[in-house]
Amino acid sequence: MIELSNLSDSSRPSDSSDLPTDRQIRSAGRSSSFRATGTRAATALAALGAFALLPLLTQPAQAASEAAPRPELAAPPPSRSASAPSPLGGLQGMDLIARAATTTPEFTRQRSVWDDLAMCESSGDWHINTGNTFYGGLQFWQPTWELFGGLAYARRADLATPQQQIDIAEAVLRVQGWDAWPVCSRKIGRKGFERLVHTVQPGETLGGIAELYDTHGGWPALYSLNRSLIGDDPDMVEPGMVLTVT
Template sequence: MSSPLAKRSVGTSASVLLALLSVLGPTGRSAAADFGPSAPPGVDWESIAACESNGRWHTNTGNGYHGGLQIAPATWRAYGGKRYAPRADLASREQQIAVGERIAQDRGLTQWPVCGRRGAPSAKSPQATSTGGNTGNTTGKSTAGTTAPRSPSAPRTHHRRPTTPGATTDHTYVVQPGDCLSTIAQRTAVPGGTQALYDLNKPTLDEGPDHIYPGQRLRLHA
């Protein structure tokens, strides 16, 4: 699909065309980098919600996804949403965004493969918005076009441990009050994130990923 920037070329000379392509190239790379597995700060959740649900934070159309960010019940529970409400559409806008932030920290914006691009910081950068014109985007923002997939970002180098003495070892973690799987996975830097932590502990978490209790000992490695 041709770039909106290329469609609006103001001249026919080769020098002008090369200049336009030189601007377009870095923009495409920036969009791919921002959309990767590690979400950057400054995600525009309003733009994602506008794309996913027309900005209706309490919508439930019966399609299996709920709320402004269209979060499935299993994902909502796995990332601590049940502390707010049984489903995303029953929680406030701020609570849905809080769960969205936890999902983005664990998975990047891949949870929203199309609409996530509209909420990535690059969608609001001067490079992405300087082309102007109507590209058919109902939010009024221009898109960066189709980009090639990139390799996953480098693994986190930090390894934070709970402050409770004896709560964790190199291979296990004891659940503390207020914990949810996503926070445990992030705190202990489990390879594979929340889903991998749940898969390792299905026999212990036999009630589902949203039912964890203080005192349970979870495995951190296979």
């Protein structure tokens, strides 16, 4: 289990450079669904308090075939006084969590780092259920699935589609970082809040995504991080692409 109180805030200086006038890339900001759900999400999570930040307990793939829960993973949740600083605080963080519970992707899922993580966690079986309280390809602990909005998709992670599981995982990622998967994230070369990822949704632009994550350097820096995926034209960002945003 990760110690939520040990996570540290990270601040990023905001980008103050002017966007090129010959490039029709505008900050999309938050989508209309973000604006509609941000306040409600903030209110709901405030009511949940620290329990909205329960850790995502995971296990390595070789344990996924066990029918009984592993004793070392049966630790109690943190106390109500536990805190969980996130590099994406305030309304930004709430919007990201709200999106996971209110959007239905309309695109073809692309292979990404989430498939590598699932291969470690569950041997790549997105619908695994061995009855050990961990479900789906990313081995969600049931309370975590519920508190991060998973019930909007299915009553358990293994009953949701792979992309729906990824949507919830990205909400968890923004609050807890890769340490939510303490073993397998290390195996795929990820840790903490480094190299966070974002699945592009229909209508999103590099400018809007950079603003949402407060990416240092704005959309040009975001494009530079993902040029090999996007190609030569930054306008050609497509739904379903999984971008590295930090």
